[in-house]
Amino acid sequence: MTELILMGLKTAVMPQNLLANFIGTVLGIVFGALPGLSGTMGIAVLLPITYSMAPIPALSFMIAIFCGSLYGGSISAILLHTPGTPAAAATILDGYPMAQQGRANEALQEAAISSFWGGVASVVALLTIAPPLAEFSLRFGPLENFMIAIFGLTIIASISSKNMLKGLISGLVGLLMGCVGMDAITGASRYTFDIAYLQSGIGLIVALIGLFSISQVFVLASDSKDSIVDDTMIKGVKQKRLSLRDFMLYPVTYLRSSIIGIIVGIIPGAGGSIASFLGYNEARRASKTPELFGTGLREGVGASECANNAVSGGALIPMLTLGIPGSTACAVMLGGMMIHGLLPGNDLFTAQADVIYPVMCGVFFANLFFLIIGVTCAKYFAYISRVPVYMLAPAIVVLCVVGAFAINNAMIDVYIIILFGALGFFFNRYEFDVTPMVLGLILGPIGEGGLARAIQINKGVMNAVGALFRSPICVILFALSVISIVAPLWREYKKGKKEA
Amino acid sequence: MRKDNRIAGVILFALFAYSFYMALDFNKRAAYFPIFVSAAGMLLSVFLFISGFLKERGAKDNALTGKAKLKVAVMAAAILIYAAGIEYVGFSVSTFAFLFVMMCVGYTKKLTATQTGKILLVAVIMTGVIYYVFEKLLFVPLPHGLLI
Numbered sequence: 001m002t003e004l005i006l007m008g009l010k011t012a013v014m015p016q017n018l019l020a021n022f023i024g025t026v027l028g029i030v031f032g033a034l035p036g037l038s039g040t041m042g043i044a045v046l047l048p049i050t051y052s053m054a055p056i057p058a059l060s061f062m063i064a065i066f067c068g069s070l071y072g073g074s075i076s077a078i079l080l081h082t083p084g085t086p087a088a089a090a091t092i093l094d095g096y097p098m099a100q101q102g103r104a105n106e107a108l109q110e111a112a113i114s115s116f117w118g119g120v121a122s123v124v125a126l127l128t129i130a131p132p133l134a135e136f137s138l139r140f141g142p143l144e145n146f147m148i149a150i151f152g153l154t155i156i157a158s159i160s161s162k163n164m165l166k167g168l169i170s171g172l173v174g175l176l177m178g179c180v181g182m183d184a185i186t187g188a189s190r191y192t193f194d195i196a197y198l199q200s201g202i203g204l205i206v207a208l209i210g211l212f213s214i215s216q217v218f219v220l221a222s223d224s225k226d227s228i229v230d231d232t233m234i235k236g237v238k239q240k241r242l243s244l245r246d247f248m249l250y251p252v253t254y255l256r257s258s259i260i261g262i263i264v265g266i267i268p269g270a271g272g273s274i275a276s277f278l279g280y281n282e283a284r285r286a287s288k289t290p291e292l293f294g295t296g297l298r299e300g301v302g303a304s305e306c307a308n309n310a311v312s313g314g315a316l317i318p319m320l321t322l323g324i325p326g327s328t329a330c331a332v333m334l335g336g337m338m339i340h341g342l343l344p345g346n347d348l349f350t351a352q353a354d355v356i357y358p359v360m361c362g363v364f365f366a367n368l369f370f371l372i373i374g375v376t377c378a379k380y381f382a383y384i385s386r387v388p389v390y391m392l393a394p395a396i397v398v399l400c401v402v403g404a405f406a407i408n409n410a411m412i413d414v415y416i417i418i419l420f421g422a423l424g425f426f427f428n429r430y431e432f433d434v435t436p437m438v439l440g441l442i443l444g445p446i447g448e449g450g451l452a453r454a455i456q457i458n459k460g461v462m463n464a465v466g467a468l469f470r471s472p473i474c475v476i477l478f479a480l481s482v483i484s485i486v487a488p489l490w491r492e493y494k495k496g497k498k499e500a
Numbered sequence: 501m502r503k504d505n506r507i508a509g510v511i512l513f514a515l516f517a518y519s520f521y522m523a524l525d526f527n528k529r530a531a532y533f534p535i536f537v538s539a540a541g542m543l544l545s546v547f548l549f550i551s552g553f554l555k556e557r558g559a560k561d562n563a564l565t566g567k568a569k570l571k572v573a574v575m576a577a578a579i580l581i582y583a584a585g586i587e588y589v590g591f592s593v594s595t596f597a598f599l600f601v602m603m604c605v606g607y608t609k610k611l612t613a614t615q616t617g618k619i620l621l622v623a624v625i626m627t628g629v630i631y632y633v634f635e636k637l638l639f640v641p642l643p644h645g646l647l648i
Binding site for chain 1: 505507508516523538540547551591607638
């Protein structure tokens with residue numbers, strides 16, 4: 001494995017790969033810093049640019065957008081009291097008071113430094129955990145694939161614990177959309193309305209562009225604001241020289257938050273926002289002066305930012321090894337990977353090791369780039385929030401339209417993103433989360449295919465059910481699925497009881 | 501939100517009921533999964549509808565104003581016209597027209613000559629950059645239609 005990592009590093013530092021990484025990081029920071037936009041949207045909108053790229057720079061570009069956006073969210077959280085991404089919400093607690101005390105630059109630098117350490121730790125985890133897990137996935141048959149899909153779908157419970165009913169309905173809509181096209185086992189057409197284009201099913205990327213980008217345009221259009229946020233705080237930021245000591249002010253906090261971030265990242269559905277609050281909370285609990293947290297403590301910014309960036313590598317582990325997209329950003333990246341002919345699983349780490357190792361090593365450079373950008377010119381990225389909405393919304397539409405068209409050079413994809421945009425807006429308007437829908441769309445066909453094959457192999461439904469409980473992997477996945485459903489419900493129940 | 505739940509419940513029930521009805525015509529083995537999903541969807545939509553009559557904890561009013569609804573409708577219509585325009589008029593002209601018109605429409609204050617000039621410049625530059633990047637650098641055959 002060491003040779004593969006060295007080979008990966010060697011390829012990752014090639015100019016075209018570094019350039020893709022750098023541009024991806026910058027664009028990711030832009031999307032992360034803009035409240036209302038997200039890394040997911042950034043990847044979906046910019047994915048078409050990767051079509052003509054080789055797989056390594058293409059995938060590095062997407063992952064760099066993901067990493068950049070995780071960091072970018074902290075800039076607007078610190079300067080504008082508006083988290084660019086939900087993951088940066090905990091950063092506000094100490095970041096904004098620091099900005100109010102005239103220490104905005106210190107907070108921005110701490111966010112960049114701690115994010116870097118979190119990112120580096122997650123790369124180490126990715127390089128060490130992902131390959132053996134991928135090898136383990138070789139033991140998976142149809143029943144195990146079915147259970148993997150079920151486990152993935154149980155993420156809906158944790159995503160939508162606030163309104164489980166709406167989350168489940170959203171997931172079912174996704175599952176239904178996953179049925180569109182030719183059935184993998186019987187070859188029968190389902191919900192195609194005699195449209196030849198629909199025989200191959202609904203394109204994942206097309207659906208994602210519509211759900212995450214076009215729907216957001218409608219949200220922006222319905223808002224009467226001229227710019228996204230008020231920016232008076234940005235002007236007061238003074239540059240401050242950085243000492244070497246500043247790079248390692250809180251090693252224990254960084255280590256603790258990194259471990260939290262990696263574990264949370266691996267758990268599908270948990271996400272950066274949970275990690276950052278956990279990281280922040282644990283740092284406060286371990287501190288000798290917990291009362292200072294929330295008053296503008298540099299360590300508070302470090303704890304939350306380090307944890308939310310450590311999620312990046314952790315989230316890539318189930319995506320690359322088992323094909324479970326733990327977050328919407330991972331779902332879009334998974335779609336992008338497939339477009340470039342890369343399928344999750346053991347093959348990715350053996351037959352396509354020359355592609356995946358440079359990409360995994362490239363995550364380190366994405367982190368290095370935002371560190372450099374963060375300590376030198378983070379303030380200027382906050383000015384992005386001054387882009388007026390009346391310019392931003394039409395520009396996003398054009399990028400989405402050209403991106404959708406470029407997938408198959410077909411106008412029908414453009415009409416489909418509009419349809420999905422309207423659907424996403426409808427869901428947003430009625431407070432449904434679209435993430436369960438995306439999970440249903442991705443995991444539905446995997447689950448259905450796995451179950452159908454298992455029934456065929458075991459010659460009957462009851463035999464397949466029996467086989468399911470004889471397979472240790474299936475039993476473990478079944479137990480994890482139950483925990484995944486019950487844990488958030490239990491948490492909500494306890495919270496409700498506490499509030500009452 | 502309670503009224504919203506009732507509306508969403510009815511719409512979703514209709515959607516799932518239609519998909520259930522369609523699934524009945526599928527090949528028997530291909531029908532199991534869509535029938536199961538549609539039936540579950542119908543059931544949950546009924547629950548959602550009923551929840552619209554129950555007292556909600558921490559409910560908030562997020563109804564769109566008439567102006568906001570109009571803005572969304574204008575944006576949706578503009579995107580549809582833009583998409584049709586790409587096919588028949590060509591990508592560059594439609595993109596420029598879409599950007600210029602929508603930026604002017606979206607501007608909330610009174611449009612001055614300077615502001616119009618600024619919007620015009622942004623629309624031209626953006627169209628040019630996107631056309632160059634996708635058509636020339638990425639070799640995407642953007643539709644040319646009657647014009648360019």
